[in-house]
Amino acid sequence: MKIQTVLGIVAAALIAPAFGQEIPKVLEIGSPAPEFSLKGTDGKTRTLADYKDAKALCVVFTCNHCPDAVGAATRMEQIYQDYKGKGVAMVAVNANNPGSLTPDELGYSPYNDSFEEMTPFAMENGWTFPYLYDGENQKFATACGAQATPHVFLFDGGRKLVFTGRMDDMKRKSGPTEKSYLRDALDATLAGKEVGEKTPRPFGCSTKWLFKASNVEKDEANWKAKPVTVEDLSVDLAKKLRANGTDKIRLINFWSTTCGPCVAEFPELVETYRRFQNRPFEFISISIDPAEKKAVVGKFLTSRHAALSDKTAPSVKEEGRTTNNYIWTAENTDPLADAIDKDWTGALPHTVLLGKDGKILWKHTDKLDIVEVRRQIIKALAE
Missing domain, CATH: 3.40.30.10 (Glutaredoxin)
Incomplete structure (x- = not known):
């Protein structure tokens, strides 16, 4: 097991009791964007205030290991390229803690969800938007109620939540799609209109909350036996x-x-x-x-x-x-x-x-x- 995974298990064990074992509820439509201060793969720390001039802020909770996140990765970059000139800002957030993943959950990607492995993942998918890490304490993911990877949260110019859910119906498939809930929501928001489908259910691997470290400990013990x-x-x-x-x-x-x-x-x-x-x-x-x-x-x-x-x-x-x-x-x-x-x-x-x-x-x-x-x-x- 890698050193960062071991450290992740230790950190998760220490922090998990403070968060309990309840999965947070999804942020309700109309709620203000939660504050955040998260380090990115480029070494820079981003905050909500950094995007004060954007006409819309798209936050995508994703990760390195989930097949659904892997399949959506190139579509995320294409959406960013298509909308950045229209005043839309996008950030990807990895809220998974690597110490909360058992090995058999990692069979669809060469990477775990550590901060170090985010950089090659982003590079391989050609991402030009920030990729931020929230896996250490998961405060931002908890505030948003991020359920799966990927899970999209779109905030309008006033930083009110106008859309949350899945990007499209492609699941783990890669490549373009004819139907994109996120694109429809972006178009409506930029046009000053109400979003039609506001909460299409997200689909993907569950968020690896800190309290799931106990699953890893049990899996390790079973394997070693x-x-x-x-x-x-x-x-x-x-x-x-x-x-x-x-x-x-x-x-x-x-x-x-x-x-x-x-x-x-x-x-x-x-x-x-x-x-x-x-x-x-x-x-x-x-x-x-x-x-x-x-x-x-x-x-x-x-x-x-x-x-x-x-x-x-x-x-x-x-x-x-x-x-x-x-x-x-x-x-x-x-x-x-x-x-x-x-x-x-x-x-x-x-x-x-x-x-x-x-x-x-x-x-x-x-x-x-x-x-x-x-x-x-x-x-x-x-x-």
Whole structure:
């Protein structure tokens, strides 16, 4: 687990009691815009007063991880480009606390909702409007009653709420849409008219309130309690792993306990497996340590909690397998390479992403960029 996630859990545990466990109500139409002072990805702190001259202020509560937020991201930028010349200001606000997200909620984006990960998310989506962070204490989100990601709040020139809800009906789909509730509301507001549909129900992942940190603690405890096993890998089984033929894509990692980069990246691979465990995805580790080091390998895997997910266990059992961790016991690694990746040079670590038909979709030798790995997994799952 990343350091910022651990810190998020601690912060959430300390702050949550003050907020209780009740989800705040959505701000009512006609209410004044709540004050805010929030830091953005550009290092600047924005306040409500900064937008005093705007004809309308559009606040979109969103995040880095939610598939609905990801799908809406490019449409947000297009709306901003279409309306900024008309006097409309837009800000995106991430109110999620990363310590309130369990790993299996992160299977649709390479990013968590930390402040640090907001910058690459915004850059990848070409955002030119401010992206602000409210995940530390969630005061602004609480005042607005932000329910989901994305959730839009549109305030008129007098900073009265005239529209709140979903942008459109695209949900997690990306690309343009013919029907946009937000555009209709913006057009009406700029024309001095009453907004027609004022409160279309927002749709997306729920706001990750601070009190949800307790869910993360329980999930961590459950995962760490799972048994970790390692079995010998034969040539025949290696060939079956490569052929795949299941409904899952597979990420196979060749590693060793004596390989520094292997040891360093392994926790992130386990975290990645946990992120995608609810999707048709499987992580398989293959140790190249000597056969007599099997106990050492098992101890390492246990210390890194490289368990088999309950979601994956049934399909593994159907294949006649009992684990997701293996050790190559033969001295010669050539048969292993021939079985899984004949182009593998033997250098460690080596990682291969397999499609459902066994085709190699992506591979990498040496230490991984874990964000790129997750990006490749998401790409493969979308095909």
